[in-house]
Ligand SMILES: O=C(O)CCC(=O)C(=O)O
């Protein structure tokens with residue numbers, strides 16, 4: 001706003017000096033005409049003198065005020081429009097990207113923490129989008145897996161999750177343990193787990209490559225889950241997925257977050273874009289697309305949110321990695337999930 005007032009001040013000063021010049025100019029002209037008409041009588045001189053000593057006529061004053069109003073209005077519009085979001089599209093659905101990376105400065109606390117893990121320190125913090133790590137076929141199979149699992153539960157609000165590791169599944173307003181109520185081999189196959197493990201390993205390699213890490217210094221960590229988002233009204237706070245958050249604040253163990261999208265923005269659902277809320281009101285947007293992987297450092301440098309889904313169903317997998325071995329989790333296996341008696 002300071003700029004607005006500075007500009008306004010400059011404008012008013014410019015305007016008053018113009019008025020002054022105009023008045024000076026008038027005096028000069030008058031003296032010129034005096035020289036060319038030496039016989040002007042005393043009465044006319046008196047009238048001229050009294051005209052110059054009078055206040056300025058009202059017409060220029062109106063012009064000044066009109067200009068002030070116009071300039072002020074323009075500056076206010078400029079001020080408010082410039083304080084609105086600036087959009088950066090990191091990856092749109094129509095794009096097909098290999099490794100589209102955007103570097104950002106690491107948050108100091110993230111850097112301090114991660115610096116303790118040799119081989120797990122990013123070359124720079126940031127985000128990367130990759131459309132060729134997970135194939136379309138793998139994405140379709142993972143989508144089918146997610147639908148099968150979620151068909152046994154499903155939240156009453158707009159967000160449902162399925163965690164293949166723990167068996168946590170949204171059901172109504174709560175989470176249930178899927179593996180305690182069913183024999184897992186009734187719904188999932190060995191191939192499902194093999195696919196899940198293959199995909200998560202490919203993602204781990206891709207994260208390591210893009211952030212220049214040693215892949216074996218990264219460990220899968222929890223929670224790692226499938227998500228299904230719809231436009232249904234939120235029932236519990238868990239349904240409010242659209243709030244800006246920092247993954248590392250929510251989950252202490254996270255150092256790298258990755259997302260695999262199983263459906264596409266624009267065709268399978270509307271809304272639901274992934275947004276990094278960057279400094280200076282910049283919104284950096286990733287449009288979810290089937291098979292697209294988005295990965296980022298999990299610190300405060302990557303504050304983010306998911307837009308509300310307004311139509312359709314959005315499926316994704318959150319796959320998270322840590323540098324801290326004690327937070328590592330094993331890959332899920334079909335065998336270890338037995339129906340509890
Ligand atoms: O599904 C997404 O795009 C992001 C989800 C997310 O922010 C999270 O799981 O922490």
Ligand SMILES: [Fe+2]
Nearest residue numbers: 245246247304
């Ligand atoms: Fe997140």
